Amino acid sequence: MATFQIVYDVQLWPADSPSTPLMAVLAYSVADPHAVRLAFMKGRRETVAYTFGREVLAAGLWAPAGQGDVTVAPHEELAEYYLLITLRPEHGYPFEVYARRELVADFVTQIYRQVPRGDERVDVDKCIAAIFAEVTP
Template identity: 35%
Template sequence: MSTVIEQPVEARLVAAAPRMQSIPAALRYDRSDPFAVRMAFPAPATLEGVDVCWTFSRELLTAGLETPQGRGDVRIRPYGYDRTVLEFHAPEGTAVVHVRSEEIRRFLQDTGVLVPVGLEHLQLDLDQELLELTRDA
């Protein structure tokens, strides 16, 4: 069984223009980092022309489907019946994208099969992490 789930999603960039531009993006989940979800945007989709990846909690993404969530760099909220808004705040500015809620739900369902919610801690090798932290001490 694979330890990584990656799902392309259609993200629509909210801008000043009347029509939202579609940009490629992908949601990624890795069993070795069981609490985190990553959303990656390839270089052509970013203003800087470099790949950009945001990391946030699976719990935040799940809760953001139902009610506004987040107070930091990543904020997520439902938008209408079938969309979810993800806001990414950085010193350079804010990116706001819409993603179909069903795509997010499907992704979260797949992550739950790989690592059930509430059992993330079983994926961590705390002894190895502690060894790495204290190696140079």
């Protein structure tokens, strides 16, 4: 399987401090066709990342979606412009950020153009080999 990736640089704004933008990257790889990754960046260094279902991001464009670590929903007052992404770290409090809806919608369009819904394929043999490679001393 190809390792084609789609990567978007995004600017996010903390809901509790919207005047302080945060830099992040939204990434999609056909190697893991069901998932997207949101990584916060400090310069060129990744500080924290969340991996979640691409369906959550797609559905969250229109209505609240997701459960657990990541939820996505249209902004209550400015839904045509912004999404509210809620991140729940394993330890700590939920953290909410705003994202530009248009940019996320374009990202979602690109990932579904690359791997249409229903065409997701995972190389099971490669996954099993990777698991055994991690546990073999």
